[in-house]
Amino acid sequence: MTPVRPADLGDGTYRNPVLDADWSDPDVIAVGDDFYLTASSFGRAPGLPLxxxxDLVNWSLVGHxxxxxxxxxxxxxxxHDRGVWAPSLRHADGRYWIFWGDPDHGIHQIxxxxxxxxxxxxxLLKAGRGLIDPCPLWDDETGEAYLVHAWAKSRSGVKNRLTGHRMSRDGRTLLDAxxxxxxxxxxxxxxxxxGPKLYRHDGWFWILAPAGGVETGWQGAFRxxxxTGxxxxxxxxxxxxxxxxxPHQGGWVRTPAGEDWFLHFQARGPYGRVVHLQPMTWDADGWPVIGDAGxxxxxxxxxxxxxxxxxVPATDDSFPGGRFGRQWQWTANPRAGxxxxxxxxxxxxxxxxxxxxHDLRLLPHVLTQxxxxxxxxxxxxxxxDAPEPGARAGLAVLGDAFSWIGLERCADGTVRLVHRFAEPVAExxxxxxxxxxxxxGRVGLRVEVSAGARCRFLADTGDGWEPSGPVFAATPWRWVGALLGLFAAAPPGGGSAGTxxxxxxxxx
Known part of the structure; x- marks a missing residue:
C-alpha cells in the first residue's frame, strides 16, 4: 500500500516534513550507513521510539x-504532558545511549x-525537579565525557539557561556540582x-539549542x-x-558521504510536532548555515x-495473533489482561x-497512534462481545477534547452504534x-481527517457508510498532538465484562 504522505518525491528530491507526524523533539545519529532517530514520548508506553x-528521508519505526x-x-x-521530555541519542564506547529529562524526577539514561x-x-543520573533536555558528549579528543541540560521554570523556577557537568564515561556519575x-x-x-545538543567540531565545543518558544522560536548555535565557556x-x-x-530543536548529523544535515520540528497544533530535514553547511567563519541561508x-x-x-512509519495493522504493531502506544503504563x-x-x-x-482522557488503556x-x-x-450493560468500544480522536464512534451494550441486551464527544472543559x-x-454487534468505523484536523466520523452497520454527527475539530494536549485511539471499557463491577x-x- 502506498504510504499516506511520502517525503521521497521519487526524482532525487524530498519534501518537508520528512516525518509528517508528532515525532516531537527529534534527535538523530549516524552509525555506519544507518541513521537512528528518537523523540519525546511523554506519558505514553512503550516510550522512546526508535x-x-x-537516507534521512525514508524512515521506519523499529521499536521502543x-x-x-x-x-x-x-x-x-x-x-500526557509529563514523562519523557526531549531525549538525546548517542553512540559511544560501543553502546547506544539515550538520556532524557523527566521534569518531575530528573535526568535518566539507558x-x-x-x-x-x-x-x-x-x-537516575541527576535527581531534581525541572531538569530537562539533557545531552551527553563523549569527547574522543580528550577522553572526557560531559553533560549539558536545560531547566523547566514550571518545576524549578529557573529557565533560559544551560547547565554543564563533567561526567564519567559510563554515564553513571556527574563529576562536579x-x-x-x-x-x-x-x-x-x-x-x-x-533543548541543547552538545557536539565537538573543528576544535570547538558546540551547543545547538533553540530559543523563543515552540510556536515562534529559532535555532541557535553556541561555540x-x-x-564551560x-x-x-x-x-x-x-x-x-x-x-x-x-523551526528549531533537533539534531545535527554527518552522513557517510561527508554531508551535514539538521533535523528539527515544527509545531502544527493538533498534528503535534512534525519533523523537517534541512541541509547544513559551514560559512567562512566556521559557523553552521542551516536550510537556505538560514x-x-x-x-x-x-x-x-x-x-x-x-x-514512512507503519500505520496499518491486521493485529496478527491478537498482537498490535510497534506504532501503537498505551496512554499510561500497561497492565496484564x-x-x-x-x-x-x-x-x-x-x-x-x-x-x-465516560471520559477517554482519564483511561490508561486507550491504545493510540x-x-x-x-x-x-x-x-x-x-x-x-460484551454482555455487560454499558460496555463499550470504539475508534477515537483523542486530545484535550475528544470524539469517538463505536458500539455500546444496552440494558435490554441489544447493541447500538453511538457517537459521542467532549469539549476541553467538559467533565x-x-x-x-x-x-x-x-x-x-458489528460495525465498520471510519474517520476522515481534512486540513486543520477536522474529523468526519462515519459508520457501516451493514447498509453502507453513513456519516455521523457534525465535524469534530481535533485539539492537542499540552506539548502533545491529537491521537487516534482504540479502546474498550465497562462500568465498575466484578468479573469479566467481555471483550x-x-x-x-x-x-x-
Whole structure:
C-alpha cells in the first residue's frame, strides 16, 4: 500500500516534513550507513521510539527503548504532558545511549549494545525537579565525557539557561556540582533557551539549542574553545519569509558521504510536532548555515546515499495473533489482561471496568497512534462481545477534547452504534448523534481527517457508510498532538465484562 504522505518525491528530491507526524523533539545519529532517530514520548508506553533510515528521508519505526515509565506508580494513569521530555541519542564506547529529562524526577539514561535492545533499566543520573533536555558528549579528543541540560521554570523556577557537568564515561556519575555554561538572560532578545545538543567540531565545543518558544522560536548555535565557556552565539535557522513557524530543536548529523544535515520540528497544533530535514553547511567563519541561508527549505535534493524504498512509519495493522504493531502506544503504563492473544487476526481488547469510562482522557488503556498526515482516512472493523450493560468500544480522536464512534451494550441486551464527544472543559461526554441499532454487534468505523484536523466520523452497520454527527475539530494536549485511539471499557463491577475485537486497521 502506498504510504499516506511520502517525503521521497521519487526524482532525487524530498519534501518537508520528512516525518509528517508528532515525532516531537527529534534527535538523530549516524552509525555506519544507518541513521537512528528518537523523540519525546511523554506519558505514553512503550516510550522512546526508535526510527531507522538509510537516507534521512525514508524512515521506519523499529521499536521502543523504554517498556514502562518509572516510577511506575506515577504513570498508572495518563500523564500526557509529563514523562519523557526531549531525549538525546548517542553512540559511544560501543553502546547506544539515550538520556532524557523527566521534569518531575530528573535526568535518566539507558544504554544498549544493539539499538533494537535489550536496553538497560532507567538509571537516575541527576535527581531534581525541572531538569530537562539533557545531552551527553563523549569527547574522543580528550577522553572526557560531559553533560549539558536545560531547566523547566514550571518545576524549578529557573529557565533560559544551560547547565554543564563533567561526567564519567559510563554515564553513571556527574563529576562536579555543575555550572551555568550559557545564561540567555544576558543575551538581548533571547528567551526560553532549551533543548541543547552538545557536539565537538573543528576544535570547538558546540551547543545547538533553540530559543523563543515552540510556536515562534529559532535555532541557535553556541561555540567555545572550553566546555564551560564563554560561548559566543548566533541564530542559524529562523522562519524568515517561509511558512515554517518556530523551526528549531533537533539534531545535527554527518552522513557517510561527508554531508551535514539538521533535523528539527515544527509545531502544527493538533498534528503535534512534525519533523523537517534541512541541509547544513559551514560559512567562512566556521559557523553552521542551516536550510537556505538560514531559512527552512520546502523541497531539496536528497542526501547522497544509495537509492532506498519509499517508506514512512507503519500505520496499518491486521493485529496478527491478537498482537498490535510497534506504532501503537498505551496512554499510561500497561497492565496484564488489557488484550487477549489468540490464534487469528484481530485485536481482542478486554472491556476494562473503570469509573472513568465516560471520559477517554482519564483511561490508561486507550491504545493510540499519531495522526499520520495532514489529511487521511482511518478505518477499522469492530465486534462487541460484551454482555455487560454499558460496555463499550470504539475508534477515537483523542486530545484535550475528544470524539469517538463505536458500539455500546444496552440494558435490554441489544447493541447500538453511538457517537459521542467532549469539549476541553467538559467533565463527561455527550451524544454527537442519535444512537442507532447495530445488528449482530458489528460495525465498520471510519474517520476522515481534512486540513486543520477536522474529523468526519462515519459508520457501516451493514447498509453502507453513513456519516455521523457534525465535524469534530481535533485539539492537542499540552506539548502533545491529537491521537487516534482504540479502546474498550465497562462500568465498575466484578468479573469479566467481555471483550471487543478490532480488525483490519487501515489508513489511506
Amino acid at each position: 526510527l531507522h533510515s538509510r 527503548a523504554l517498556d514502562r515509565l518509572e516510577p511506575a506508580a506515577d504513570f498508572a494513569a495518563p500523564r 544504554s544498549a549494545e544493539d539499538v533494537r535492545g535489550p536496553w538497560t533499566e532507567p538509571y 555543575g555550572e551555568t555554561v550559557v545564561d540567555a538572560d544576558r543575551i538581548p532578545g533571547w528567551f526560553t533557551l532549551e 567555545s574553545r572550553d566546555f 564563554p560561548y559566543e552565539e548566533r541564530t542559524v535557522l529562523a522562519q524568515g519569509r517561509t511558512d515554517v513557524n518556530g 531559512e527552512p527549505v520546502r523541497t531539496h535534493r536528497k542526501p547522497a546515499a544509495p537509492p532506498q524504498p519509499v517508506e 488489557w488484550t487477549v492473544e489468540h490464534g487469528g487476526d484481530g485485536l481482542r481488547m478486554a472491556c476494562v471496568r473503570t469509573g472513568d469510562a 499519531r495522526l499520520p498526515a495532514e489529511t487521511f482516512t482511518a478505518e477499522v472493523g469492530l465486534a462487541l 463527561a461526554e455527550r451524544d454527537a448523534a442519535h444512537p442507532r441499532p447495530a445488528p449482530g 471487543a475485537t478490532f480488525t483490519a486497521f487501515r489508513v489511506r
